[in-house]
Each structure stands twice: as structure tokens, then as C-alpha cells.
Amino acid sequence: MRYAAEMRSYLDKVIADLKANPSTDPTILNRMLELQSADTPGxxxxxxxNNILGLLIGAIPTISKASCFALDELLNRPDALKVAHEAALRGDHQVVANTIWECLRFNPHNPVVYRRATRDTVVAQSTLRQVKIKEGTMVFAATFSAMFDSLVIDKPNEFRTDRSWETYIIWGYGMHTCIGAQINMAVIPAILTPLLKQKNLRRTKGAAGQIDSNGTPHPEHFHVEFDT
Ligand code: HEM
Known part of the structure; x- marks a missing residue:
């Protein structure tokens, strides 16, 4: 809570300073100030x-966690690891990326998105899965199981690297889809590629080779080894 308060004052100061001494640098903050001068709501x-705070919180722990989860899944799948290793060596970004998204389908960073119903409502009206939701109810929409829906995903239990990007709802769905999705598409494969290039990439033996979250929602340690 202390750091949150410090971050809020820090950002207030950065915004005030920039408004007092404007610059034309192409930064996110300058673009937001342009939107402000055009009276854009919010x-x-x-x-x-709040938006900058959202970007900081949304970007840093999520990308590192997703990278760990993808790697963890890949280390359980020697065939897929070989595909990713060879793709990384020949600089095939697309195949590396597809392998990572498929890993995150099996081992997602966000298995659900959650909402609280602001009024009585009906989800999926006139379908077999129609369900009534009472005002105030907390709703967990399971994006994890949705990515295994055999009515939509071809052979969902198979690990495949030829699925389209639309198959994946790793970054949520609909109105609140992650605004970092395009960043993630570029950054996560770029983070993992140098590691995937290594020979005989494997977990360190014992507990060190398993993700250690140290009681937090985010991985703190995950040791791997490779041949030099
Ligand atoms: C692997 C990394 C990431 C994962 C797994 C992830 C996941 C998600 C998910 C599932 C949602 C939807 C939440 C919901 O509907 O309740 C979401 C929303 C959001 N994400 Fe990400 N995210 C990641 C990276 C990022 C990055 C890099 C940024 C910023 C640059 C970011 C900023 C946001 C913001 C601001 C929202 C809220 C959008 C809205 O409410 O309209 N995320 N993210």
C-alpha cells in the first residue's frame, strides 16, 4: 500500500511536470495529454x-509469468520443445510463437476472467447452456475450458502448432481484451527465443527445476540448464 501511494504521487508529479514543461517527444504520456486536450473521456x-498504473501492473508481472508458464509446459513436451528449439535456431519467429501460444492454451496465465453482475441477467439466452445470473453474483468465465471446446476447436486435446491466432483467448475476450495482446505477441517469443536456442534445455533437477511462486501469484524462481 505504501508503494502504491508512492507510485501515485510519483505519477502525479510526472504528469504535472510535463504539463508545465511540454515536450513533443512521442511518448505514451504525450499521446495521453493530446487525448486530454481533445476532451477525450477518461x-x-x-x-x-490510472491508465499508466494499469499499464505498469498489466505488463511486467504478466509477461514474466506467461513466459515461465509457457516454458514449464514446453519442458513437459519433448516433441514440442524440439520443434521450438529448431525454429528458434533458424529464426522462425512464427513457429516459436505458435508453440508458445499452444503451451499457454494448456497452461494459461489466466484460466478465467471474472465479473460481478450489476443486474439480474441471462447468459447465452435460448441455448442449451443458458444460465440465469442474479444481481451481485460473482461470475467466473472459464477461458481455459473454452479453449478446449470441441465444438469450436479442432481436436482440442492435441498439441498443435498450426492453430490460428483466433483460437486463443489467453488475453481475455470481448470488450476488455488485453490491450497488451499485440505487445505480448512480439515480446514473449523474443524473451524465450534465446533460451530455446540452447542445446539440451532442461529443468534443473529437484525442486529448483519447478516454478517457485513463494506463496505469491507470480513465479519467483525457475531454474533451467543447457549444454554449452
Ligand atoms: C502475458 C501477458 C499478459 C496476459 C496473460 C494478460 C492477460 C489479460 C487478460 C486475460 C485480460 C482481460 C481481463 C478481463 O477481461 O477481466 C487483460 C486485460 C488487460 N491487460 Fe493484459 N495481459 C498481459 C499483458 C499485458 C500488457 C503487456 C499490458 C500493457 C501494456 C496489459 C494491459 C492490460 C490492460 C490495461 C487490460 C484491461 C483492458 C480493459 O479492461 O479493457 N496486459 N490482460
Whole structure:
């Protein structure tokens, strides 16, 4: 809570300083200030601060966790690891990326998205899965199981690297789809490629070779080894 308060004051100061000494640098903050001067809703100083906080919180722990989860899954799948290793060596970004998305389908960072119903409602009206939701109910929409829906995904239990990007709802779905999805598409394969290039990549023996979250929602340690 202390760090949160410090971060809020820090950002307030950065925003105020930039407004006092404007620059034309092509930064996210300058683009937000341009939106503010065009009276865009949600772009007052408080809105800008909240958005930047959202970007910081949304970006750093999520990308590192997803990278660990993808690698963890890949190390359980020697055939897929070989595909990713060879693709990394020949610089085939697309195959590396497809392998990672498939790993995250089996081992997702977010298995659900959650919502609280603001009124009585009916989900999927006039279908077999129609369900009534009472106002105030917490709803967990299981994106994990949706990615194994055999009515939509061809042979969902098979690990395949030829699935389309639309197969994946690793970054949520609909109105609140992750705004970092395109960043993730570029950054996660770039983070893992140098490691995947290594020869005989494997877990370190024992507990060190398993993800250690140290009681937090995010991995803190995950040791792997390779031949030099
Ligand atoms: C592997 C990395 C990431 C994962 C797994 C992830 C996952 C998600 C998911 C599942 C949602 C939807 C939440 C919901 O519907 O309740 C979401 C939303 C969001 N993500 Fe990400 N995210 C990642 C990286 C990022 C990055 C890099 C950024 C920022 C640059 C970011 C910013 C956001 C924001 C601001 C939202 C809220 C969008 C909205 O409410 O309209 N995320 N993310």
C-alpha cells in the first residue's frame, strides 16, 4: 500500500511536470495529454494516472509469468520443445510463437476472467447452456475450458502448432481484451527465443527445476540448464 501511494504521487508529479514543461517527444504520456486536450473521456489527469498504473501492473508481472508458464509446459513436451528449439535456431519467429501460444492454451496465465453482475441477467439466452445470473453474483468465465471446446476447436486435446491466432483467448475476450495482446505477441517469443536456442534445455533437477511462486501469484524462481 505504501508503494502504491508512492507510485501515485510519483505519477502525479510526472504528469504535472510535463504539463508545465511540454515536450513533443512521442511518448505514451504525450499521446495521453493530446487525448486530454481533445476532451477525450477518461483522459483527465486522474484517468491518465490510472491508465499508466494499469499499464505498469498489466505488463511486467504478466509477461514474466506467461513466459515461465509457457516454458514449464514446453519442458513437459519433448516433441514440442524440439520443434521450438529448431525454429528458434533458424529464426522462425512464427513457429516459436505458435508453440508458445499452444503451451499457454494448456497452461494459461489466466484460466478465467471474472465479473460481478450489476443486474439480474441471462447468459447465452435460448441455448442449451443458458444460465440465469442474479444481481451481485460473482461470475467466473472459464477461458481455459473454452479453449478446449470441441465444438469450436479442432481436436482440442492435441498439441498443435498450426492453430490460428483466433483460437486463443489467453488475453481475455470481448470488450476488455488485453490491450497488451499485440505487445505480448512480439515480446514473449523474443524473451524465450534465446533460451530455446540452447542445446539440451532442461529443468534443473529437484525442486529448483519447478516454478517457485513463494506463496505469491507470480513465479519467483525457475531454474533451467543447457549444454554449452
Ligand atoms: C502475458 C501477458 C499478459 C496476459 C496473460 C494478460 C492477460 C489479460 C487478460 C486475460 C485480460 C482481460 C481481463 C478481463 O477481461 O477481466 C487483460 C486485460 C488487460 N491487460 Fe493484459 N495481459 C498481459 C499483458 C499485458 C500488457 C503487456 C499490458 C500493457 C501494456 C496489459 C494491459 C492490460 C490492460 C490495461 C487490460 C484491461 C483492458 C480493459 O479492461 O479493457 N496486459 N490482460
Amino acid at each position: 483522459m483527465d489527469d486522474l484517468g491518465i494516472r
